[in-house]
């Protein structure tokens with residue numbers, strides 16, 4: 001199945017000049033969603049992964065499904081002020097300015113083997129911030145799995161120490 005056929009291009013969203021990759025058209029099709037999940041599970045199985053970590057918001061679509069399928073726990077990384085217990089914070093660069101992501105301090109146990117999942121790898125700033133959060137919390141990053149890699153933005157450069165997989169590349 002060609003998953004690219006299920007990803008919609010929206011020009012000039014959220015601002016002029018950005019070609020937005022819309023995965024809601026993949027999520028709405030159960031066969032495309034199942035195929036994506038199957039591919040993620042094949043990439044993750046047998047690696048001793050104990051936790052799947054995903055970032056708000058679009059990482060939450062597949063993150064928990066992958067976790068359940070490989071019998072791992074799921075940990076949400078959220079935008080500031082949303083997690084109720086003690087957190088670790090990491091600032092990261094956006095195209096303009098900075099933003100912050102947070103993880104619960106006690107979510108990862110020492111020795112946890114972690115899969116990081118998100119929908120899109122663009123500049124890599126978000127993924128790099130989540131790697132730092134996982135490592136600060138004591139986890140070992142095994143791999144990062146994305147639906148889409150926007151390779152022309154070279155986000156992989158920021159996480160090149162790690163195994164990075166994507167289902168679809170542009």
Ligand SMILES: O=P(O)(O)OC[C@H]1O[C@H](OP(=O)(O)OP(=O)(O)O)[C@H](O)[C@@H]1O
Nearest residue numbers: 056057058118120121122123124125126
């Ligand atoms: O590689 P980067 O340049 O860091 O960009 C990738 C991030 O951008 C999008 O999230 P966004 O911040 O738009 O939030 P959302 O998931 O809540 O829509 C996407 O879901 C990734 O998390």
Ligand SMILES: Nc1ncnc2[nH]cnc12
Nearest residue numbers: 018019020021022120122
């Ligand atoms: N072009 C893009 N499409 C969808 N999500 C994104 N996140 C960052 N850049 C994006």
